[in-house]
Structures are given as C-alpha cells and as structure tokens.
Amino acid sequence: DRIVRYVHRPAGSVWGLAPAHELELRPGSGPRHLTFHPTEPLAFLIGELGSTISTLGVEPRTGDLTLLSTQSTLPNGADSASLGADVRVHPNGRFVYASNRGDDSIAVFELSAERQLLELLAHVPSGGRGPRALALHPSGRSLLVANQLSNCVASFSIDPETGTLEHSHTISGISQPASLAFCEAP
Secondary structure: OEEEEEEEOOOOOOOOEEEEEEEEOOOOOOEEEEEEOOOOOEEEEEEOOOOEEEEEEEOOOOOOEEEEEEEEOOOOOOOOOOEEEEEEEOOOOOEEEEEEEOOOEEEEEEEEOOOOEEEEEEEEEOOOOOEEEEEEOOOOOEEEEEEHHHOEEEEEEEOOOOOOEEEEEEEEOOOOOOOOOOOOOO
C-alpha cells in the first residue's frame, strides 16, 4: 500500500536503483496502475483492492508524489467483489477513464481545472467481462477495452467535448486479452 520512487545510484557506486521517495496509502488500497497527466503536475492511481482512483500531485523538481484525493470508481450499490484494473488520461487532459473488473464497467471522470479534482461523469458497461486493460488512441477519438474473461476487445468512440463513450464494435475470439497498446503501422 505504497508507491516508491527510485533513482539511479550515482556513478562510482554500486550499480542499481535506490529508493528516493515513498508515499504511503490507505491500508488495503492495493495500488495497481499509475499514469501521468499530459501537461499538469498530476498523476492518477488505481487502487485495485479498494476500487478507487486517487489524484496525486507531482512535485515538478523531484517527482515526489502527494495524495490530493481518493474516490470510488464503482457505481453506488455495486458488488464489493469488484477490483480496479487500469486508468488512462485522455490526450486533452480533461478526461480520465478507469476500469472495474467484477462490475465490468468503465468509470468516466472529468478533471476540474480549478481544483484539480476528478468529477464522476458516468459508468459505461465495458462490453464484456473482466476489463483488465484500457488503451486510448493517441488522437483521443477511441478507447479499447481488453475484456479478459469474455475473450474480446471492445472498441468505444469518444466524444472529445464531453468525454462520453459510445460502444462501436467488439472483436471476439482473442484469448484472455490482458494488455493493449496502439502502434504505428509501417
């Protein structure tokens, strides 16, 4: 239940990494995945065990993290057996997406520019079971969801003004997808 930042040891010392800063989190939160905002000194962290998303301040000089806020990624009344899995920030920096395994949903958040806090906009069905990984297209126009337990990848279009997701299609027959990435074709 902590995030540790490491630095390379100085030249001439033993090769390796040395811990430089540690952020302790609420016991039982289970930090799983962290991603950085494209332009602001912020990061977003999924707590797997608590199905939470935390907004973290990033000290620009050192990279040290401070906890700004934490909130649930689940809808009210959702099954407590759900686990947080992945988090992605839209290229425009206004929207954040988080996946919930068990509830099988994508939580859509908007970043409040004034307060640097997340506001929940919607929960959208993930298009399958066990949404393990998310991938945002670099253009910000689409989101892919690896639904590991239903052997499919669901594609969603993104409204760039509102951040809302609309299911566009599903590719089935992919054995237990657990990771996604966009790459440029040759």
